Amino acid sequence: MEKIIINGGHILRGEVTISGAKNAAVAIIPAVMLSDGICRIENIPCISDVNAIIRILYDLGASIKVIDKSTVEIDPSHINSFVLPSSMTSGMRASSYFIGAMLGRFKKARVAPPGGCDFGVRPIDQHIKGFEALGAKVIIDNGMVDARAETLTGSSIFLDKVSVGATVNIMLAAVKATGLTIIENSAKEPHIVDLANFLNSMGANIMGAGTDVIKIRGVKTLHGTTYSIIPDQIEAGTYMIAAVATKGEVLVKNVIPKHLESITAKLIETGALIEEFDDSIMIRSNPNRPKSCSVLTMPHPSFPTDMQPQMTTLLAIADGVSTVTEGVWDNRFRYVDQLTLMGAKIKVDGRFAVVTGVEMLSSAPVHASDLRAGAAMIIAGLVANGTTEVDNIEYIDRGYEDIVEKLGALGADIKRVRTADSNLRKAAL
Ligand code: UD1
Numbered sequence: 001m002e003k004i005i006i007n008g009g010h011i012l013r014g015e016v017t018i019s020g021a022k023n024a025a026v027a028i029i030p031a032v033m034l035s036d037g038i039c040r041i042e043n044i045p046c047i048s049d050v051n052a053i054i055r056i057l058y059d060l061g062a063s064i065k066v067i068d069k070s071t072v073e074i075d076p077s078h079i080n081s082f083v084l085p086s087s088m089t090s091g092m093r094a095s096s097y098f099i100g101a102m103l104g105r106f107k108k109a110r111v112a113p114p115g116g117c118d119f120g121v122r123p124i125d126q127h128i129k130g131f132e133a134l135g136a137k138v139i140i141d142n143g144m145v146d147a148r149a150e151t152l153t154g155s156s157i158f159l160d161k162v163s164v165g166a167t168v169n170i171m172l173a174a175v176k177a178t179g180l181t182i183i184e185n186s187a188k189e190p191h192i193v194d195l196a197n198f199l200n201s202m203g204a205n206i207m208g209a210g211t212d213v214i215k216i217r218g219v220k221t222l223h224g225t226t227y228s229i230i231p232d233q234i235e236a237g238t239y240m241i242a243a244v245a246t247k248g249e250v251l252v253k254n255v256i257p258k259h260l261e262s263i264t265a266k267l268i269e270t271g272a273l274i275e276e277f278d279d280s281i282m283i284r285s286n287p288n289r290p291k292s293c294s295v296l297t298m299p300h301p302s303f304p305t306d307m308q309p310q311m312t313t314l315l316a317i318a319d320g321v322s323t324v325t326e327g328v329w330d331n332r333f334r335y336v337d338q339l340t341l342m343g344a345k346i347k348v349d350g351r352f353a354v355v356t357g358v359e360m361l362s363s364a365p366v367h368a369s370d371l372r373a374g375a376a377m378i379i380a381g382l383v384a385n386g387t388t389e390v391d392n393i394e395y396i397d398r399g400y401e402d403i404v405e406k407l408g409a410l411g412a413d414i415k416r417v418r419t420a421d422s423n424l425r426k427a428a429l
Pocket of ligand 1: 023093125127162163164165166187299305328329330
């Protein structure tokens with residue numbers, strides 16, 4: 001069994017380079033299916049969720065050429081299956097993007113329901129509403145989502161709820177549909193813009209990505225491209241918080257500062273000093289304890305839900321009482337009992353938490369209950385007295401490339417107790 005072991009109390013200092021964005025990569029890689037040519041994708045994060053998505057394309061018949069750790073060339077011309085059974089989806093949320101991509105390519109898709117981190121109910125009704133508006137018939141058959149269309153025709157879709165997944169999936173299904181599709185109340189996350197930029201680089205005609213109205217004029221064909229994925233907003237935010245929590249001084253490189261504005265603003269409220277450059281951010285913590293504050297997670301450009309566990313961990317050692325309100329997911333405080341084991345004083349009521357800061361956390365064996373909760377446990381371990389063991393770290397590997405190595409280079413005393421590594425790309429290198 002793999003664990004991460006951290007001896008706390010070391011100040012983080014130095015530079016860290018952020019990898020490509022997970023949530024952009026897991027949308028862009030399935031989108032390659034829509035291309036008639038070879039796509040070269042650069043700045044791909046080497047993480048298990050992305051490796052699993054590449055593996056799915058390979059299993060469907062794509063040729064994959066690994067150029068280096070962060071670059072692959074994908075030739076989708078031999079993909080001829082529109083079926084994705086649960087044995088191929090690895091229980092990951094982004095497997096649902098194959099419904100949109102297969103619909104766009106074959107006008108039919110049969111995909112096992114998506115899995116992913118458990119934050120409560122994760123419906124796909126808005127995805128289905130979009131597919132149906134484009135002319136597909138969608139049923140759940142024998143545990144599979146089965147979507148089929150004679151033709152896909154552009155349509156107006158108003159999302160009842162801002163959904164990243166539904167916005168991505170409708171874009172994928174609509175990009176080669178006939179006519180104009182308008183997605184209103186669409187998600188505005190940086191990875192939505194990145195997917196639109198990727199599709200446009202293949203010859204798509206998508207306007208408005210990054211606003212709440214996206215217009216997609218269908219095109220007949222898409223060609224191959226070379227594209228570099230944006231840096232990961234959440235990985236960057238995690239290192240920014242780790243720097244502040246350990247009273248460190250860290251230059252976070254390969255970032256788009258604009259994508260980090262809500263995180264930067266919240267860290268400034270806690271007393272951190274932040275300097276933005278073109279593609280990096282310098283974080284200098286205040287020598288005093290961080291100040292308490294209130295946090296509300298909402299869709300972009302508000303504070304991201306995927307930073308909520310890390311931020312709550314910082315507030316657990318802040319001076320004063322903070323409140324954290326989860327505005328996206330029903331059940332995203334499951335990690336709090338682990339922080340409590342480490343001495344945090346947090347009371348949760350549904351989507352609301354009151355965090356009474358303590359001077360110090362103390363080490364304990366804890367587990368990662370999901371990807372970002374795992375990152376929160378690592379931050380807690382970095383600041384705690386003594387040795388913290390974090391297990392279930394396969395969650396952390398879904399979204400953080402080389403986290404042990406990156407934190408180690410910043411001065412953390414952290415190691416992974418590893419077993420075998422079966423990851424496709426590492427084996428291929
Ligand atoms: C994506 C991210 C995830 C992040 C989330 C919110 C990926 C691979 N994952 O997840 O890390 O936490 O955005 O920023 O990009 N909803 C519905 N019906 C739907 C779809 C969603 O009611 O058809 C609800 C969800 O239950 C949730 C909210 O909408 O309450 C947001 O979900 P959504 O934006 O779709 O999240 P994901 O795309 O699954």
